Structure formats: structure tokens, C-alpha cells
Amino acid sequence: VSDVHNAKTRSFNMSKIKSKNTKPELILRKAIHAKGLRYKLHDKSLPGRPDIVFPKFKAIIEIKGCFWHGHDCDYFKWPKTHSEFWKKKISSNIERDKKTLLRLQDLGWRTLTIWECTLKGKNKLPLPELTEYVESWLAEYHASTELDSKKIKRQPT
Numbered sequence: 820v821s822d823v824h825n826a827k828t829r830s831f832n833m834s835k836i837k838s839k840n841t842k843p844e845l846i847l848r849k850a851i852h853a854k855g856l857r858y859k860l861h862d863k864s865l866p867g868r869p870d871i872v873f874p875k876f877k878a879i880i881e882i883k884g885c886f887w888h889g890h891d892c893d894y895f896k897w898p899k900t901h902s903e904f905w906k907k908k909i910s911s912n913i914e915r916d917k918k919t920l921l922r923l924q925d926l927g928w929r930t931l932t933i934w935e936c937t938l939k940g941k942n943k944l945p946l947p948e949l950t951e952y953v954e955s956w957l958a959e960y961h962a963s964t965e966l967d968s969k970k971i972k973r974q975p976t
């Protein structure tokens with residue numbers, strides 16, 4: 820029984836991981852677009868098919884789900900059931916994320932990782948503030964960094 824269940828859970832989870840265009844991401848994209856900033860989506864020619872690519876600014880925004888990518892925040896707790904499966908899954912996501920960011924940065928791209936908890940929930944940043952942050956990060960050519968609901972921190976590279 821558990822094998823069948825695991826297989827089902829797994830394929831469901833995989834489909835969730837691949838799903839793009841989640842709602843908070845759409846809201847952010849719309850706000851950025853309204854500022855006159857133009858981007859490409861899920862560019863297949865770049866490592867990891869980054870979410871939002873700004874060729875003009877040589878910059879990339881990646882939006883990461885706190886659960887799937889193991890963010891250290893209120894939205895992430897290690898699941899108590901199927902814990903081995905989840906540990907493997909999420910740890911490998913974290914590893915892959917790191918590698919992808921480094922590859923992008925090696926290619927000369929700046930990366931801004933925006934965690935889901937910045938976009939929704941009780942600690943989210945108000946949209947105007949977030950948009951303003953993104954706008955200045957792009958236009959002032961700031962270094963690669965991460966943005967989450969608690970702090971703005973630099974990406975250690």
C-alpha cells in the first residue's frame with residue numbers, strides 16, 4: 820500500500836514543483852511591468868530556466884516557495900510523515916538551487932531570490948515597497964541578493 824501511495828504522492832509533488840505562474844508571482848510581475856520594466860519568462864537558454872529575466876539589466880529574479888526550497892522561516896517545517904522522502908527531496912532542491920545560482924552568476928547574471936514569505940502571509944512586504952525594492956535593485960545594478968519577509972540579506976558567493 821505504501822509504495823502505491825508514495826508513487827502517487829511523488830508524482831503529485833513533482834507536478835507541484837514544476838508548476839509556474841503561481842499567483843503572488845503574477846501580482847509581482849504585473850507591478851514590475853507597470854513600472855515599465857521588461858522581462859522574459861522561464862528562459863530555456865539559461866541554467867534552471869529562471870523565472871523572470873531582465874536582459875537589459877543582466878539580472879534575474881527567482882521566486883522560491885519556502886516549503887519546496889527549505890527556507891528558514893515560518894512556512895517551512897520538516898514533514899513528520901514520509902520524512903526520509905522529504906528530507907531527500909528538499910535537500911536536493913536546496914543543492915540544485917545553489918548550483919543554479921552559481922552557474923547564473925558565473926555567466927555574469929545578477930540574481931535576486933525572492934522568497935514566497937515576502938509575497939504572502941502575515942509577514943509579507945507591501946507590494947509598493949517590494950516593487951520599489953526590485954526597481955532599484957535592477958536599475959542601480961546592485962549585487963546578487965536574497966529577499967525574504969524578515970530581512971534583506973546578501974547572497975554569499
Ligand SMILES: [Zn+2]
Binds near residue numbers: 885967
Ligand atoms: Zn520563507
